Amino acid sequence: MLVLIFLCSFFLPLTEAAEVATVHGAVYDWETFKLLENTIVEVNSTPPQSQVAKYGLYSFDLPMGIYILKASYYEKGELVSYREETLNITDEGDYLLDMLLLPAYPESNLNDSDLPEIPALVEEENLLQDNNSSKSTIFLIVAGSLLIAGAIVFLVLKKKQSSQNAYLETSLYEAEYSGSENTTDDGVSLPQDLQQVVALIKANGGRITQRDLRSKLSYSEAKVSLMVSDLENRGIIEKFKKGRGNVIVLKQEDHQNI
Helix, strand or coil, X not given: CHHHHHHHHHHHHHHHHHCEEEEEEEEEECCCCCECCCEEEEECCCCCEEEXXXXXEEEEEEECEEEEEEEEEEECCEEEEEEEXXXXXXXXXXXXXXXXXXXXXXXXXXXXXXXXXHHHHHHHHHHHHHHHHHHHHHHHHHHHHHHHHHHHHHHHHHHHHHHHHHHHHHHHHHHHHCCCCEECCCCCEECXXXXXXXXXXXXXXXXXXXXXXXXXXXXXXXXXXXXXXXXXXXXXXXXXXXXXXXXXXXXXXXXXXX
């Protein structure tokens, strides 16, 4: 019996030692990433263990199981930073667990009077977002209105410029032909360029489209239009609408000899 007790007392510690793992690591400050000296590290083993990591390093010998390791760093008796990690030891050996301590916000710093402020902050943030959205919508409306107004002003100015150009062309045309008419062989008094227009119509069989006439002359489209209107007013040609263009025809047979 004594031999059995002796054998049990000798081999049992060896068996337990064989199932123990070493957990070790370092604790760091979250802002500087430097080792935090004198950090208190605790583990919920049986019995619970704790130690002061004098140089920012700690080490525990733990059997297999699931543990919670807590690291707390104090300054002047007040908790400054804290970290909690869960570790599952499944077999013997070394387990390295470094911990980066984050700022601690003790629950005692919060009270019931602070809680209603949280929804107020959320509501204020929503109001700011709605306000920003409204400003964006107003900006788009104003920008679109300015673009439309600019386009309208551009079209009006362009139309006005076209009218001014037409008036200028007419004035120049009248000034150019004032007192500059020549008499043709059949007694018809026409400026030289109008005689050229009549000659082109005659060469085309007495009929030509205004577009083709424009392509055969070296004058602007506005001037050709004025010349055609002038000949029409003089009773020399007739102008007929055909599709999107005009057909010009010599009106009298007497003008075939111009």
